[in-house]
């Protein structure tokens with residue numbers, strides 16, 4: 001596993017109608033900043049829900065839950 005490649009995940013904001021690919025390591029920060037600056041801190045932008053499910057599956061597998 002290479003630590004040099006930072007995978008990106010799609011972040012969707014239904015209100016801005018944008019999808020942005022953000023490095024996984026900074027995605028939480030980016031979403032928070034976006035919602036802070038553009039949506040008064042409301043949770044509008046988020047990781048693409050489909051991908052979020054896949055990530056949860058992956059994490060669950062890593063933890064040996066599946």
Ligand SMILES: [Zn+2]
Pocket residue numbers: 013015016034038039044045
């Ligand atoms: Zn937005």
